[in-house]
Amino acid sequence: MNQHLRAQAIPFIDVGAQRRRLGLAIDEAMSRVLDHCQFINGPEVTKLEADLAAFCGARHVIGCASGTDALLMVLMAKQVGPGDAVLCPSFTFCATGEVVALTGATPVFVDVNEATFNMDAASLKRGIATARRLGLRPVAVIPVDLFGQSADHDAIGTIAKAEGLFVLDDAAQGFGASYKDRRLGTFGLVTATSFFPAKPLGCFGDGGAIFTDDADLAATLRSIRVHGQGSDKYDNVRLGLTGRLDTMQAAILIEKLKIFEDEIAARNGVAERYSRLLGNVVTVPQLAPGCTSVWAQYTIRLPKGTGRDSFAAALKAQGIPTAIYYPKSMHQQTAYCHFPVADGGLPVSEQLSQDVISLPMHAYLDEATQDRIIAAVRGAIAG
Numbered sequence: 231m232n233q234h235l236r237a238q239a240i241p242f243i244d245v246g247a248q249r250r251r252l253g254l255a256i257d258e259a260m261s262r263v264l265d266h267c268q269f270i271n272g273p274e275v276t277k278l279e280a281d282l283a284a285f286c287g288a289r290h291v292i293g294c295a296s297g298t299d300a301l302l303m304v305l306m307a308k309q310v311g312p313g314d315a316v317l318c319p320s321f322t323f324c325a326t327g328e329v330v331a332l333t334g335a336t337p338v339f340v341d342v343n344e345a346t347f348n349m350d351a352a353s354l355k356r357g358i359a360t361a362r363r364l365g366l367r368p369v370a371v372i373p374v375d376l377f378g379q380s381a382d383h384d385a386i387g388t389i390a391k392a393e394g395l396f397v398l399d400d401a402a403q404g405f406g407a408s409y410k411d412r413r414l415g416t417f418g419l420v421t422a423t424s425f426f427p428a429k430p431l432g433c434f435g436d437g438g439a440i441f442t443d444d445a446d447l448a449a450t451l452r453s454i455r456v457h458g459q460g461s462d463k464y465d466n467v468r469l470g471l472t473g474r475l476d477t478m479q480a481a482i483l484i485e486k487l488k489i490f491e492d493e494i495a496a497r498n499g500v501a502e503r504y505s506r507l508l509g510n511v512v513t514v515p516q517l518a519p520g521c522t523s524v525w526a527q528y529t530i531r532l533p534k535g536t537g538r539d540s541f542a543a544a545l546k547a548q549g550i551p552t553a554i555y556y557p558k559s560m561h562q563q564t565a566y567c568h569f570p571v572a573d574g575g576l577p578v579s580e581q582l583s584q585d586v587i588s589l590p591m592h593a594y595l596d597e598a599t600q601d602r603i604i605a606a607v608r609g610a611i612a613g
């Protein structure tokens with residue numbers, strides 16, 4: 231076996247390191263739930279919702295079963311359906327557009343900015359025009375805070391207002407980041423996030439949350455979360471879901487939220503170091519003015535002539551995992567390729583899908599391990 235193959239494998243995301251840091255606190259929080267047995271809508275759910283509201287500044291927080299449910303519940307509450315168009319970036323995780331299609335509405339895919347990977351305002355305008363030309367009624371836009379960086383909420387909000395659309399921010403990867411000194415969770419009409427374990431703020435299973443300042447919308451979402459219940463539990467006044475966040479996951483998240491600020495700072499330290507030490511060999515991610523990131527992913531672009539597969543193989547041989555988010559944009563996938571795209575096409579999304587690759591990123595990546603990754607990246611580019 232050669233030297234490289236003996237190198238210890240590095241995790242892509244080290245959930246175990248965080249678990250060790252929090253060990254007893256999480257065990258005790260879970261024991262409390264096991265003692266009181268209120269596994270559904272227990273006191274920890276209410277407490278977490280209050281803690282999340284204090285963290286980001288939103289008036290109302292509704293815990294729910296996943297990030298996908300968070301997005302879907304909002305579209306259900308706003309009665310989005312057939313004939314409606316919802317504008318989404320194509321370069322994103324599939325859930326962003328999937329929820330639109332599930333309501334019977336039409337996702338209209340728009341392009342992203344090459345430097346930030348986030349929704350491009352000019353393409354959004356073209357997408358709205360495309361939707362109208364196709365006889366659809368544009369009702370909403372779903373910007374995504376991709377890879378942890380806040381989208382350009384002023385630019386998107388201005389277009390949405392002028393065109394009469396509501397904004398549903400998909401902060402599944404970006405919760406904890408800010409835009410112009412305001413935390414995500416407070417932009418547009420409503421924000422959705424995910425607590426999938428690999429997210430910057432993740433639980434130990436599936437979970438999500440919705441944030442809004444609109445009290446009526448919050449009340450409707452609480453009803454949809456429990457099968458559309460009315461004032462009486464068994465009087466259902468609308469269609470809904472089993473959309474609740476488990477008490478156990480809420481108890482875990484309460485403990486994780488306590489160290490989240492510290493983890494965000496650590497993630498930023500890791501990202502800053504990657505960018506400083508790799509910026510002259512690959513295209514490193516750019517933060518737009520006024521935007522911060524929680525670095526859900528640290529995603530680079532390879533120089534022309536460097537094959538992505540051989541680059542990934544060279545790192546893998548040294549025990550260093552990489553991942554490709556996303557090898558196909560949504561409009562290139564079988565389930566979504568029949569939906570419209572903004573006039574002019576989505577050349578940036580298509581190019582990014584071909585040349586991005588993400589490196590290990592988490593709050594517990596020590597400098598020695600990061601140096602190994604950096605040396606391997608530099609070696610693979612050179613060689």
Ligand SMILES: Cc1ncc(COP(=O)(O)O)c(C=O)c1O
Nearest residue numbers: 296297298323325326402424426
């Ligand atoms: C951008 C984006 N939107 C939505 C989701 C859906 O979240 P969940 O997996 O919790 O349903 C994810 C999760 O991967 C995501 O990355």
